[in-house]
Amino acid sequence: MSAIGATRGENVTADGVIALLENGRILTTPVLRAAVSRLAPPMDTVASYHFGWIDQTGRPAVGDGGKAVRPALALLTAEAAGAPAETGIPGAVAVELVHNFSLLHDDLIDGDEQRRHRDTVWKVHGPAQAILVGDALFALANEVLLEQGTPEAGRATRRLTAATRKLIDGQAQDITFEHLERVTVQECLDMEGNKTGSLLACAASIGAVLGGASEADADALEEYGYHLGLAFQAVDDLLGIWGDPASTGKQTWSDLRQRKKSLPVVAALAAGGPASERLGELLAADAKNPENDAFNEEEFAMRAALIEEAGGREWTSQEARRQYATAVAALDKMDMPEEINRKLVGLADFVVVREK
Amino acid sequence: MSAIGATRGENVTADGVIALLENGRILTTPVLRAAVSRLAPPMDTVASYHFGWIDQTGRPAVGDGGKAVRPALALLTAEAAGAPAETGIPGAVAVELVHNFSLLHDDLIDGDEQRRHRDTVWKVHGPAQAILVGDALFALANEVLLEQGTPEAGRATRRLTAATRKLIDGQAQDITFEHLERVTVQECLDMEGNKTGSLLACAASIGAVLGGASEADADALEEYGYHLGLAFQAVDDLLGIWGDPASTGKQTWSDLRQRKKSLPVVAALAAGGPASERLGELLAADAKNPENDAFNEEEFAMRAALIEEAGGREWTSQEARRQYATAVAALDKMDMPEEINRKLVGLADFVVVREK
Structure with a gap:
């Protein structure tokens, strides 16, 4: 399944994007590992476990480090600014450190x-x-950037700090939403923009900033990254309900089990009409019943079908396309080598056309 | 009671120091409050409660903001570098934000x-x-500094980041120590240097850095602040056992109740001799008994008497004097107005000669 169907797509092949991601991982990981090794024991071991480099017994492991879209963005956008890809490495490492700081704290807060x-x-x-x-990784992110000792590193740290504040705002909103009966589509987009968009925006600008880009060019790249993040999240929200467990590695109806107020749910509730109203009644009844272990597959399937019938699936799919288009359009605000532009579009294609 | 007896003392009177601290508080608090008000709800309210500006119901409160030694240091050392005190304000605010970030996380970790x-x-x-x-206050600290947009702000953020990493290291050591039967005096001093010394060192240099001081001068001020922090902590460790509850606001034998491996305890255990051995036996037996609610005043009094008999009280008192002397001597490495030097010595006097 392709979550949202065809995109521009004539640019870089999926294989090309996979090579880009792999290249970003190869350039970034040794520097990331060296940074993490500076942590005092036992924090170095705990962090190495989190990154998947060792197992619970301390033995080396081959970890699943995630898709590594952020490092690839940081390196590509250094090139967009006319600098070598390597100039973006401290930015790629700093963004990865902030991302993982937030995962450590969010997993604890959410009880995941x-x-x-x-x-x-x-x-x-x-x-x-x-x-x-988590605290130590956040501090380390600033350290890795600032030890460059350049004015560009100061600018990059400022952008990373702003992004981190938004990331924290997004997590605070997410927690607040759990206690609200209704969340508007706009509130949901704001939250997802903070939680996913802001750090992707930073990943997309930080390499360019380190490479000496103007503030206007960095802003254009942030706009690309921010909307790419929203497109990414819309696809994630679709996969969280209709994704194939064999691909996503999550349970069926994963987001419904967790009662997430994700975009398809919020859009379906906002749509009105019989399916929307029936869904609203069901979810309101669910909210009064704190355990849903007793639910069977049919009950989740029914909720998913109502979301689709009310238009939540289609709306989210269109929203991913809209965000993708806004992201790609923002690239034209910056004068960059044609080849880099094509790679950034290819990366956007990859993010929205994926099954996991 | 004066915890460690006479110091240089001929410089600035206690009233003069109290005026210094009050002045620091008056200049810093409005900027700190403005920074905290930027946090998204409900984090702004939670932070305002933490700082003592509002009570649990959200009504304005008159909080006990602590001794405010750090802001006073940041402003004084801006003047030491020949800049107006106001130049140090963003530094004072940033250090207060980091300090309170660590309090929020440490209270949760320690279950206080x-x-x-x-x-x-x-x-x-x-x-x-x-x-x-806590996360948001840490991010805000960097934001407040970096939005100055000057190279000095970049240098200040780098020093603050290094201090924060040490602060986190110290908390990690403190947690590790809880599970160890024995901690050496050096390990205890390292931990206290990280937990208390590093941020005081940063407070003592950050104003000067913002005021354009050389790295050598900033290092001299850090040395002053670091040893001032260790002197401060030694006094705190004395007050934690022998402080007057009416002054400290804590229970009698507070640190013994919490089974802290503080300096007097560690020094007494290291001293050898009959009292030291008897103390070691008692504390080893205590460690096997996770609850000490059944202990009466006499049992704590006996432990305190053994610590004193083994020389732990006297050693810690001398250690505070040694650290004080090292701190004050470091000031002579920097060429600064005589009046500022006297004020910094007066602040050190105040820190070590206190009853709470």
């Missing part, structure tokens, strides 16, 4: 026991380590 | 239910808010 098919840090090493190692 | 005679944030607003608001 699994990430990337492994037990989460708070579950293995306890809440204190999850808090402290 | 009270701070400054009020329920802690995690107790009132829950663990999620304690984590998120």
Whole structure:
């Protein structure tokens, strides 16, 4: 299944994008590992476990480091600014450190026991380590950037700090939403923009900033990254309900089980009409029943069908296309080598046309 | 009681120091409040509760903001570098934000239910808010500095980041120590240097850095602040056992109740001799008994007497004097107005000669 159908697509092949991501990972990982090794024990071990480099017994492991879209963006946009890809490495590492700081804290806050098919840090090493190692990774992110000692590094840190504040705002909104009966589509988009858009925006500008780009060019790249993040999240929200468990590695109806107020749900509730109203009644009744372990597959399937009938699936799919188009259009605001522009469009294609 | 007896003392009177601290508070607090007001709801409210500006119901309160030594240091050392005191304000605010970020997380990690005679944030607003608001204050600290947009602000942020990493290292060590039967005096000093010395060192240099001081001068001020922090902590460790509850606001034998491996305890255990051995036996037996609610005043008094008999009280008192002397001597490495030097010595006098 392609979550939202065809995109521009004439640019870089999927294989080309996979090579881009792999290249970003190869350039970034050694520097990331060197940074993490600076942490005092036992925080270095806990962080290495989180990144998937060692297992629970401390033995080396081959981890699933995620899709690595952020590092690839940081390196590509250094090139967009006319600098070598390597100029973006400290930015790629800093963004990865902030991303993982937020994962450590969010997993604890949300009580999530699994990430990337492994037990989460708070579950293995306890809440204190999850808090402290998260804090340490955040501090390390600033350190890695600022030790460059250049004015560009100061500008990059400022943008990363602003993005991190938004990331934290997004998590705070997400927690607040859990206690609200209704969330508007705009509130949901704001939250997802903070939680996913802001750091992708930073990943897309930080390499360029380190490469000496103007503020206007950095802003254009942030706009690309922000809307790419919203497109990414819309696709994630679709996969969270209709994704194939064999591809996503999550349970069927994963987001429905967790009662997430994701875009398809919020859009379906806002749509009006019989399916929307019936869905609203069901979810309101669910909210009064704190456990849903008793639910069977049919009950989740029924909710998913109502969301689709009310138009939530189609709206979210269109929203992903709209955000994708806005992201790609923002690239034209910056004068960059044609080849880099094509790669950035290819990366956007990859993000929205994916099955996991 | 003066915890460690006479110091240089001929410089600035205690009233003069209190005026210095008050002046620092007056200049810093409005900027700190403006920074905190930028946080998205409900984090702004949670942070305002933490700082003592509002009570649990949201009504304005007159908080006990602590001694405010750090802001005073940041402003004074801007003047030491020949800049107006006001130049140090963003530094003072940033250091206060980092200090309070660490308090929010440490109170949660340590399970402390009270701070400054009020329920802690995690107790009132829950663990999620304690984590998120702590994270947000840390990010805000960098934001407040970097938005100055000067090279000096970049240098200041780099020093603050290094201090924050050490602060986190110190908390990690503190947690590790809880599970160790024995901690050496050097390990204890390292931990206290990280936990208390590093941020005081940063407070003492950040104003000067913002005021354009050389790296050598900033290093001299950091040395002053670091050893001032260790002197401060040694006095705190004395007050934690022998302080007057009416002055400290804590229970009698507070640190013994919490089984802290503080300097007097560690020094007494290292001293050898009959009292040291007897203390070691008692504390080893205590460690096997997780609850000490059954202990009466006499049992704590006996432990305190053994610590004193083994020389732990006297050693810690001398250690405070040694650290004080090292701190004050470091000031002579920097060429600064005589009046500012006297004020910094007066502040050191105040820190070591105190009853709470």
